[in-house]
Amino acid sequence: MDNFSQAATVVSVTCPCCGLLCDDLTVQRDSAGQLTVKENGCARAVAFFARAVAASEPRIAGKPATLQEAITKAARILGDAKQPLIAGLGTDVDGMRAVMNLAETNRTTLDHMNSNALFRNMLVLQNSGWFNTTLTEVRNRVDLLLVVGTDVVSVNPRFFEREIWNKETLYNQDTAKREIVYLGGRGLDTSTGIAPDGRKPDVIECDMDRLPEVVGALRAFVLGKPLIANEIAGVPAATLQNLAQRLLAAKYSIVTWAAGALALPHAELTVQHLAALVIALNKTTRSAGLPLGGSDGDTSANQVSAWISGYPVRNSYMRNIPDYDPWLYSAERQLQNGEADALLWISSFSPERVPPATDAPTVVFGEAHMKFDKEPDVFIPVATPGVDCKGTMFRIDNVVSLPLQKLRDSKLPALAEVLRAIEQQLGQEQGAAIC
Amino acid sequence: MLTKLSGGTVYDPAHGIDGKVMDIYIRDGRIVERPQDTERIDQEYKLNGKIVMAGAIDMHTHIGGGKVNIARSMLPEDHRHDPAAHSGACRAGCGHAVPSTLTAGYRYAEMGYTAGFEPAVLPMNARQAHLEMGDTPMIDKGGYAMLGSDDLFLRMLAAKKDQNAINDYVAWTIAASQAIGIKVVNAGGINAFKFNQRFLDLDEKNSRYDITPREVLKTLSRAVYELGVPHPLHVHGNNLGVPGNVETTLNSMAGVEGYPMHLTHIQFHSYGVEGDRKFSSGASRIAEAINKNKNISADVGQILFGQTVTVSGDQMSQFRNAELGSPRKMVCMDIECDAGCGVVPFKYKDQNFVNALQWAIGLEIFLLVDDPWRIFLTTDHPNGAPFTSYPHLIKLLMDKSFRKDVFATLNADAQTMSTLASIDREYTLYEIAIMTRAGAAKLVGLHDRGHLGAGAAADITVYTDNADREKMFAKPDYVFKDGQLVVKDGSIVKVVWGATHTVRPEFDRGIEKEIKTYFDKYHTIKMEHMKVSNDELEDGGRSKIIVQECKGRREKTA
Numbered sequence: 001m002d003n004f005s006q007a008a009t010v011v012s013v014t015c016p017c018c019g020l021l022c023d024d025l026t027v028q029r030d031s032a033g034q035l036t037v038k039e040n041g042c043a044r045a046v047a048f049f050a051r052a053v054a055a056s057e058p059r060i061a062g063k064p065a066t067l068q069e070a071i072t073k074a075a076r077i078l079g080d081a082k083q084p085l086i087a088g089l090g091t092d093v094d095g096m097r098a099v100m101n102l103a104e105t106n107r108t109t110l111d112h113m114n115s116n117a118l119f120r121n122m123l124v125l126q127n128s129g130w131f132n133t134t135l136t137e138v139r140n141r142v143d144l145l146l147v148v149g150t151d152v153v154s155v156n157p158r159f160f161e162r163e164i165w166n167k168e169t170l171y172n173q174d175t176a177k178r179e180i181v182y183l184g185g186r187g188l189d190t191s192t193g194i195a196p197d198g199r200k201p202d203v204i205e206c207d208m209d210r211l212p213e214v215v216g217a218l219r220a221f222v223l224g225k226p227l228i229a230n231e232i233a234g235v236p237a238a239t240l241q242n243l244a245q246r247l248l249a250a251k252y253s254i255v256t257w258a259a260g261a262l263a264l265p266h267a268e269l270t271v272q273h274l275a276a277l278v279i280a281l282n283k284t285t286r287s288a289g290l291p292l293g294g295s296d297g298d299t300s301a302n303q304v305s306a307w308i309s310g311y312p313v314r315n316s317y318m319r320n321i322p323d324y325d326p327w328l329y330s331a332e333r334q335l336q337n338g339e340a341d342a343l344l345w346i347s348s349f350s351p352e353r354v355p356p357a358t359d360a361p362t363v364v365f366g367e368a369h370m371k372f373d374k375e376p377d378v379f380i381p382v383a384t385p386g387v388d389c390k391g392t393m394f395r396i397d398n399v400v401s402l403p404l405q406k407l408r409d410s411k412l413p414a415l416a417e418v419l420r421a422i423e424q425q426l427g428q429e430q431g432a433a434i435c
Numbered sequence: 436m437l438t439k440l441s442g443g444t445v446y447d448p449a450h451g452i453d454g455k456v457m458d459i460y461i462r463d464g465r466i467v468e469r470p471q472d473t474e475r476i477d478q479e480y481k482l483n484g485k486i487v488m489a490g491a492i493d494m495h496t497h498i499g500g501g502k503v504n505i506a507r508s509m510l511p512e513d514h515r516h517d518p519a520a521h522s523g524a525c526r527a528g529c530g531h532a533v534p535s536t537l538t539a540g541y542r543y544a545e546m547g548y549t550a551g552f553e554p555a556v557l558p559m560n561a562r563q564a565h566l567e568m569g570d571t572p573m574i575d576k577g578g579y580a581m582l583g584s585d586d587l588f589l590r591m592l593a594a595k596k597d598q599n600a601i602n603d604y605v606a607w608t609i610a611a612s613q614a615i616g617i618k619v620v621n622a623g624g625i626n627a628f629k630f631n632q633r634f635l636d637l638d639e640k641n642s643r644y645d646i647t648p649r650e651v652l653k654t655l656s657r658a659v660y661e662l663g664v665p666h667p668l669h670v671h672g673n674n675l676g677v678p679g680n681v682e683t684t685l686n687s688m689a690g691v692e693g694y695p696m697h698l699t700h701i702q703f704h705s706y707g708v709e710g711d712r713k714f715s716s717g718a719s720r721i722a723e724a725i726n727k728n729k730n731i732s733a734d735v736g737q738i739l740f741g742q743t744v745t746v747s748g749d750q751m752s753q754f755r756n757a758e759l760g761s762p763r764k765m766v767c768m769d770i771e772c773d774a775g776c777g778v779v780p781f782k783y784k785d786q787n788f789v790n791a792l793q794w795a796i797g798l799e800i801f802l803l804v805d806d807p808w809r810i811f812l813t814t815d816h817p818n819g820a821p822f823t824s825y826p827h828l829i830k831l832l833m834d835k836s837f838r839k840d841v842f843a844t845l846n847a848d849a850q851t852m853s854t855l856a857s858i859d860r861e862y863t864l865y866e867i868a869i870m871t872r873a874g875a876a877k878l879v880g881l882h883d884r885g886h887l888g889a890g891a892a893a894d895i896t897v898y899t900d901n902a903d904r905e906k907m908f909a910k911p912d913y914v915f916k917d918g919q920l921v922v923k924d925g926s927i928v929k930v931v932w933g934a935t936h937t938v939r940p941e942f943d944r945g946i947e948k949e950i951k952t953y954f955d956k957y958h959t960i961k962m963e964h965m966k967v968s969n970d971e972l973e974d975g976g977r978s979k980i981i982v983q984e985c986k987g988r989r990e991k992t993a
Contacts, residue, residue, distance in 0.1 A: 012961050023960050093566060104526050125509055129764040129778075131754070135959040136559075136771040140586075141629065168956050170586050170772060171643065251631070279765075282754065286631045288769055306507045307499075307536045307567045310514040310529035321518035321527050322535070324511045392562070392971070399501050399770055401562045402964050403971065 004409035007031045009038065014404050015045045016092070016349060016386040019294020019396025020135070020156045025049075033408035035387070042157035049407075051351075054368030054381060056411045062375040071418060074344070074363040074378045075425035081342030081361070083318060084108045087331035088355065090296035090347035090366075091415050092391035092404060096304035098416035099346070102423045109316035109340065110305065111331035113353055114298040117260040119326050121291050122302070122312055123268040130275035133254060133288030134397035139163045140170045144179045144250035146243070148274060149211050150261040151188040155293045156396070160192040179250075181243060183218070184211040185261075204243070206233045211262070212270045218244060219277040247277075252286045258293040294396035296349050303394050303401075332356060345376070348384050348415055365415055383412040436477050437462050437470060438918065443482030443897060446864050447489065448873040449886030453865045459487065461893040464918035468889045482897055485912060488868050489885050490549025490894030492875035495669075495699055495734050496816040498539055498576070499553045499567030501560045502746040502776040505766050506533040506817070509778060510744060512762070524930045532743045532780075532817045536570040540933075542823055544573035544922050547896035547911040550933070551822075552879060553578040554618055554669060554699060555748045558585070559771040561612035561967050568935065569977045573921060575894075576978070577879070577936035579669045580612040581748055583619035583651045584626035586772045587953050589644045592654060598661070598991060599943075605658040606942035607950060611966040615879060615936050615983065616666035617659050618699075620748040621673050622648035625775045628751035635673055635751070637686045648673050649690045656694035662940040663986035665880025667695030667732065672704040675752040679708040681717025688724055688731050694992075697878065700736025700815040702797035710852055714789055716796045719854070722803030725810065732878060733804070734811035737797035737828055738790065739820035744780045746818065753777020772957065783820070791849035795842065799853065801832055802860045807869040811878065826908035832862040833904045880983050881936060893918035935978045940985045 002008070007030045014023040026039035027049055035049040058070035065073070078084050086103055089096065089112040103110055112118060124130060133141075145164060152159050166175055180193040180201035185208050193201035206214050210233030217232040221244035229237050247253050255278050262270060274289060281287035302312040309315055309322035314329035316322075327333070334340040335358040344363045345355035351369040355362055361377050364370065368381035385391030386404035389412075394401045438461040445457050460467045497503050507514075514529035519538045521527040528538030543551055551571075556564045556578035568576040582588050582605065591601055605617060623646055624635035630642050637649050656668040672687055674680040684704040688696070698704065701721060709715035725731050742761075747753050750767045753776075757765040760779040767777045783790040797819070804810040812829070816822035831838045835858075842855050850856070862870075876885020883892050895915040901907035910925030921929045947962070954962035972978045 012963065014964065021960075023964050097570070101526070104521060122508070125505075125766065126511060127764065129509065129766045131765075131767040133769045134559075134771050136773075136957070137629070137769045139959055140772055140957055141769075162959060170590075170957050252629070286629060302508070303504060303563070306504050308528070308570060310507050310533075310535040310538075311511055312508050317521075317527060320520045322514075322529055323518075324514075392566070394563075398505075399557075399560050399563075399768070400960060401560075401566070402960060403562075403968070 004033065005031060010405070010407060013407065014386060014402045015041070015048070016393050016404055017044045017048050017295070018156050019292065019299060020158060020162070021393060021395045021402050022158055022162065023402055027407060029408055033410060035407055044157060049387065051369060053408065053410050056368065056381055058378070058380040059375070060378055067380065067413065070378050070380050071421045071425060074380070075422045077342050077361045077363055077377060078106055078344060078422065079426050083340050084342045084344070085111070085331055085334055085340035086344045086346065087111045088113045088345040088347045088353065089301045089313065090349050090353055091301070092297050092385040092393045093300050093304055093401070094391050095348060095385065095415035096297070096301050097308070098419035100304060100308040102419045104317050105423050106426060107317045107320060109318055109329050109334060111314045111329055112298050112301045113296060113347070114260065115314055115330065117293065118298055118302065120259040120262055120267040120271050123326065124272045124275050128272060128275065130289050131278050131282055133290055134399045135163055135395065137288070138254055138290060139166050141252040142178060142254045143173070144246060144253040145181070146247065146253060146255045147180065147182045147193070148215065148255065148257040149184040149208060150258040150292070151190060152256070152258065152292060153189060153192045155258045155260060159292065165196055179246070184208060184214060204235055204239055206235050209264060211264065212273070214240065215270050215273045219273045219280070222247060222277050222280050247281055247287065248285060250285065250287070253281065254288055254290050256290040256292050259291060260293045290397070292396055296347065296353060297393065299394040299396060299398055303398070335360060346415065348382055365418055368412060380418055381412055382415045382418060383410065388412045389414045437474060439476045439479045440482055440487065440895065440897070441479055443485045443487035445487045445887060446868040447887040448865060448869045450888050459887055459895065461915070461918045464893055466887055466889055466891045466893050480913065484900065486864065486898040486900050488896050489872040489887055489891070490896050490914065490916065491547050491871040492879065492881070492885055493543070493548055493551040493813065493816070493822060494811055494875045494879050495554045495813045496551045496822055497553060497555065497746050497818070498551050498571055499536070500556060500564035502778055503533060504563070504567065506744045506746050506778045507535070509764065509766060510780060513742065513744070523927065525927050530823070532821050536567050537572060540572035540574055541927050544914055544916070544927060545925050546823070546826060546909055547898070547914055548574060549894035549914065549916055550575040550881070550884060552576070552615070555620065556580050556612055556614055557748065557770060557774040558608050558612045559773040559965060562971065565613060565935065565967055565972055569972060572930050572932055573916065573927070575884070575933040575936055577615040578612070579616040579618035579666070580608050580614035581618050581620055581774050582608060583622045583655055584624065584774055586626065587950070589623065589626060589641065589646055592646050592650060593644045598654070598657065600946065601654055602658045602661050603942040603946035604950070605655065606662050606940040607946055609664070610939060613935065613937050613967045613972060613980070615938050616664060616669055617655060618669040618671065619651060619655055620671040621675065621751055622651035624648065624673055624751050625749065628775065629769055633751065633755065637673060637683050637690060652687060652690050652696070653692060656691040656696050657992065660694045661989045661992055663988055664938055664940055665983065665986065666878060667697045669697045669699055671699050671749060675703050675749055676756055678706045678714045680704050681707050681720055684721060685724055688728055691730070693730055695730045698731065698733040700813065700818065701733040702736045702738065702793065702800060702819070705796055705800060712788060714792065715852055716792060716799060718796045718799035719803055722800055725804050726806070732809040732811070734813040735797050735800055736813055736815035736819045738783050738793045739814060739824045739827065740783045740785045740790065740794065741820065742782045743817045743820055744778060746776070746778050748774055748776055750775035750777040753779050785844065786846050788846045788848050791846035792852055794845065795849060795853035795855045798831060798838065799855055799858065802858045807866040808874045808877070810870065811875055812870045826905045829867060829908045830903070830905035833867065835859055835861050880938060882984055932977050934981045935972050936981050936983055938985050939982050941988050
């Protein structure tokens with residue numbers, strides 16, 4: 001058993017900051033519980049673990065309250081609502097399981113803070129599908145990496161270090177010879193795409209809002225369709241034709257994108273082009289897609305929601321059955337239209353992810369350093385999984401999940417404990433054995 | 436607490452009991468000998484005229500893990516047709532092809548099942564499989580860990596490592612993934628597909644490793660046997676769905692050279708190339724081979740008509756067959772230099788020649804295999820049909836006139852290619868109890884399940900005898916799980932969580948040094964983080980781990 005009151009150096013720590021879930025960090029703890037990343041931390045991880053132990057006192061309307069008082073008040077707000085909403089959902093698997101139970105008991109609607117980005121992928125999965133891969137396959141196999149509309153590093157800082165410029169592979173590939181092509185966007189930071197021997201990546205720029213055309217044209221070239229155009233959104237047709245040929249010639253190309261970076265109307269159609277392009281490549285050679293990004297437990301929330309209710313978020317138990325609607329159950333829309341009459345906002349990892357402005361009564365269970373322009377009706381600071389409590393989280397590839405460690409004693413309650421207490425308080429628990 | 440089930444007609448093939456009227460006593464969740472007359476019976480259920488069997492066991496059902504959850508996420512349109520409202524003890528969910536975990540557990544229990552085994556636990560995805568099974572109430576669970584296309588195993592084989600080292604790696608994998616058996620899917624083929632090979636027949640070489648599926652099957656079946664794992668190597672053959680694959684399947688049976696092997700969803704691997712359409716039934720040859728080779732067992736993977744979804748570790752086959760899917764969408768994945776997966780929605784149609792013949796081939800195999808201890812009732816849920824169709828399948832097996840009536844409505848060309856109409860066999864209740872209880876427990880290695888003898892867990896199902904076997908098996912009167920009444924008149928009255936069954940064969944821990952080096956060099960997570968700990972399964976009281984007995988490690992057998 002760890003003695004959290006003693007200083008220690010903890011190795012093989014898993015970082016929950018982004019979808020990569022790097023699990024090789026070394027973190028030092030002092031006797032006060034202050035953490036410092038000593039090895040293998042990106043800037044984001046360093047800042048994340050360096051957050052001080054914060055006061056654990058809940059607040060009701062800005063005034064200090066006991067945990068029990070705050071739970072009672074929160075339960076009343078959610079229980080009195082006709083169309084309650086739980087949004088944010090910045091939590092891990094354990095927290096999300098408790099969210100699902102409370103939502104089911106209290107006939108609540110669910111949405112994640114990253115849903116706008118998540119749907120750029122989910123709608124493709126549901127409409128036509130894809131052929132994707134996972135990080136260890138990337139690390140060992142990729143010979144041509146096509147990065148679309150993102151620099152990758154701003155969402156997954158260590159991606160190139162860990163999966164592209166690794167020294168050894170299972171099949172004795174010279175990783176320094178891996179080819180990197182950036183497609184779309186302008187002025188991206190492509191420095192991490194520079195090979196260890198100094199070879200620069202190929203960069204094909206276009207305005208982000210013209211990316212759909214460029215990707216569509218690339219797909220057409222991969223399919224061998226004739227295209228009557230000399231240029232597409234400023235990109236010479238010959239450049240895309242050449243890229244298509246390189247993809248067709250590669251042994252294991254990977255096409256990657258970060259849904260969050262594709263802030264375009266109907267970006268799902270662009271992701272669908274990419275997915276279809278990969279499937280077409282697989283007629284003759286091997287290729288795979290790789291959605292990157294991920295934060296605030298978004299992958300975990302969707303996984304848990306899917307196995308417990310059958311649907312990813314945005315879903316709702318309002319009708320006493322699970323119900324799914326990517327448009328209707330948008331938290332933003334529900335709040336703007338005054339449909340939701342109470343909001344529970346959850347953000348266990350990121351203090352800066354505060355709830356959207358709303359007149360609806362608001363309860364926040366969040367990271368202890370959260371600051372609000374408008375103080376919520378109830379605020380309960382909760383443990384951050386992987387720091388203050390243990391947990392489980394899914395990686396961006398949706399396949400690998402990792403245990404998160406408790407690194408210090410902070411007295412903050414785990415989200416699941418608070419939610420279970422609320423569910424009990426609501427006194428509606430049917431079948432006490434279900435927890 | 437002493438409970439008496441009195442006067443029921445008991446079918447308990449593990450003890451040779453074939454429809455005998457007798458009493459059963461339950462204490463503290465276990466079946467006990469008849470107590471002294473002086474002991475007080477706390478509760479009695481009068482079961483005169485009722486049929487009593489052990490709780491049913493599904494030895495091959497895709498209920499948890501990555502590909503199942505991909506299928507759930509992919510198919511909102513399927514869920515919408517089958518919502519399950521919160522009612523009584525049960526939380527809301529949804530059903531049909533890939534039910535939510537809660538609904539899956541409730542529905543299994545409501546038709547008298549008390550255990551289900553996830554057959555494709557990718558070691559790198561084992562945590563997810565257990566998370567989902569942990570959220571599946573009512574039934575006991577367990578999983579078979581997938582090996583055979585993982586690069587570490589193929590490297591060991593290519594390096595001609597000693598069988599003992601392989602055995603250690605296999606046992607380590609079972610422990611790390613908290614599994615009860617080992618499965619191989621398209622032996623070596625999932626790996627070969629990553630090198631752009633599109634087929635891999637039994638004696639074809641993986642282009643990278645120079646290894647054939649035959650070597651994989653032989654090495655792994657031997658490893659499982661030498662480790663003393665009760666469940667024989669669980670094999671999803673090469674060339675799934677390919678006309679002519681009956682030859683591959685027959686050769687695979689011979690390829691394990693007498694080691695025990697279980698061939699799963701064998702219906703999908705029993706196709707010939709006769710007839711105008713070059714697609715025919717290989718069922719009689721398959722059944723004959725099973726009858727002859729006592730080291731071989733099989734489950735059928737029956738298809739039934741309607742919408743479902745196919746989920747498989749065999750991404751090579753799934754990608755090949757994706758264009759046959761309906762609705763037309765597909766997810767395939769290459770996974771962690773470990774395995775792969777493919778998800779393709781599918782609609783089996785009774786007027787489609789191939790589908791109708793698949794239906795007939797499955798039933799032919801059921802009816803032509805003599806020994807019900809070596810053939811098992813599955814639809815490879817959800818690949819052939821959702822598990823909720825089992826009562827219908829039982830009726831097809833037990834009622835020849837019903838079967839023949841259905842057959843007569845199918846695609847006419849398919850009818851001419853099947854001998855089904857000439858087969859008069861009807862399964863008896865005793866045989867059904869073997870296939871779905873005693874035999875399944877024995878095959879999986881569940882020493883305290885699937886029978887009604889003293890010491891067994893009191894997982895018991897009580898039915899009202901009904902000539903319409905579909906109605907009878909769809910709605911038991913009572914289901915007891917570990918001695919507690921959980922289902923009454925086909926509805927859940929109490930929610931329980933069930934246990935996770937595992938085995939822990941002995942192995943030399945020294946193998947971890949090699950595995951750790953491999954992880955550190957090539958993987959993207961630490962070896963320690965891949966292992967699923969006991970706490971992860973048992974925390975929160977969601978499951979408890981039951982370690983079933985192994986037969987002890989055997990010395991080299993070859």
